[in-house]
Amino acid sequence: MKLKESIIKRRSIRKYEMEELTEEQLTEIKVAIKNIKPLFSDVGKFSYKIISHKEFRKTTGGLFRIDAPHYIVFASDKTDEAKLNIGYVGELAVLKLAEMNIGTVWLGGASSKEEGYEISIAFGKPKEVWRFDQTEAKRKTMTEIATDFSPEQRAVLEYVRLAPSAMNFQPWLFSCEEGNIHIYQVKAGGLIAGMKSIKEMQKIDIGIAIAHFNVVDFTFKNKELLSSKDQKYIGTISF
Numbered sequence: 001m002k003l004k005e006s007i008i009k010r011r012s013i014r015k016y017e018m019e020e021l022t023e024e025q026l027t028e029i030k031v032a033i034k035n036i037k038p039l040f041s042d043v044g045k046f047s048y049k050i051i052s053h054k055e056f057r058k059t060t061g062g063l064f065r066i067d068a069p070h071y072i073v074f075a076s077d078k079t080d081e082a083k084l085n086i087g088y089v090g091e092l093a094v095l096k097l098a099e100m101n102i103g104t105v106w107l108g109g110a111s112s113k114e115e116g117y118e119i120s121i122a123f124g125k126p127k128e129v130w131r132f133d134q135t136e137a138k139r140k141t142m143t144e145i146a147t148d149f150s151p152e153q154r155a156v157l158e159y160v161r162l163a164p165s166a167m168n169f170q171p172w173l174f175s176c177e178e179g180n181i182h183i184y185q186v187k188a189g190g191l192i193a194g195m196k197s198i199k200e201m202q203k204i205d206i207g208i209a210i211a212h213f214n215v216v217d218f219t220f221k222n223k224e225l226l227s228s229k230d231q232k233y234i235g236t237i238s239f
Contacts, residue, residue, distance in 0.1 A: 004215050006095040007159050011131040013103030016068040016124040018053065025100065026050065026070070032096045033072070036089045039210065039220055039235075044081025046089075046118070048074045060120065062111035068122035071107075075116035080203055084234070086118055087207020091163070092214065097123055098130075106208075108166045108201045119204060137162050139170065146174040146181075153181060156239070160212040165205040166198050172209050173231060180238050182223070183210065184231040206234055213237055 021029075030050065038044065049072075051059075056071045074090065076082035094104045103126030110120050131137065139161050142149070146157050153176050165171060175182040185206050188199050210220065218239035225233045 003095060004159060006098040007162050007212055007215070008134050009130045010095060010098040010104070010162075010164075011128075011137075012105040012164060013122075013126040013128050014066055014105055015127040016066075016103060016122070017127060018067065018069050019125065020052070020069045021102070021124065025102070028100070029093070029097065029102075033089065033093045036092050038085040039088045039207065040081045040085055044077070044079055044083075044085045046074060046076035046082045046086050047116075048072055048086075048089075056120070059114055060110050060112045060117075062107075062109050065110060066105055066107060066122045068105075069124040070122070072121040072123065073112070073114075074118045074120065075114065076118045077116065078118075083118070083200070083203035084207040084210070087204035087209075088211045089207075090119070090121055090204075091208040091211035094121060095211070102126075103128065106164060106166075106204075108198075108204075119201070134158070134162055138168065145170060145172060146176060149174070149176040149181075150178070156213065156216055157181075159215045160209055163205070163209040163212045165208065166201040169198070169202065169205075171202040171205055180236050182225060182236050183234040184227070185234055187230050187232065210235075210237070213239070 051071050051073055053069050074086045097104050102123055104121050104123045107120040107122055171186045173184040173186050216239045218237050220235050222235045227233045
């Protein structure tokens with residue numbers, strides 16, 4: 001299955017069969033994650049492990065816990081680069097799992113006392129149906145998340161637009177010019193502005209969105225463009 005098809009198919013699955021996946025499937029997943037190159041290789045250190053439902057229940061608490069047979073658990077050095085790396089690598093893993101007909105959901109509300117804990121992804125055989133087409137996704141319109149895009153850029157951004165995010169806030173803005181798409185994190189307002197955990201997860205959300213740019217060959221770099229009061233510059237996509 002091509003990445004584009006996985007992006008359209010993927011949705012957050014919250015009900016799972018509790019039967020564990022086979023060792024062959026788990027090995028395939030581990031190899032796939034290991035082979036994903038992060039956005040930053042020299043900074044933004046993070047780690048991950050795959051654990052069982054029993055172990056997850058022992059070590060992890062918090063809101064919105066989901067019962068699933070397996071979980072990918074991420075820890076990091078807490079830098080912005082690490083959060084971007086986790087979102088990017090984790091979402092590419094999620095899309096690989098969708099290709100394998102394995103359901104997933106990001107667990108932003110979970111918490112753990114383990115050192116460096118960042119976020120988890122539940123996964124297993126889904127009890128819910130997949131998404132059939134992009135019209136089923138409740139997302140902001142293209143003009144709400146991007147400016148000055150060409151037809152070619154819009155075609156790519158349609159897949160990026162489907163990226164999941166905490167509370168479906170979609171905290172990104174894409175400023176387009178010929179050959180480049182500049183990525184900004186939209187700073188939270190309203191009730192979200194007072195929720196530290198959500199604001200921190202939004203850095204992971206940006207990494208998740210960048211993962212969807214893999215529908216084309218691209219490079220990611222930082223041009224050190226100026227941020228504003230409401231928007232923080234993250235980096236630039238060129239393709």
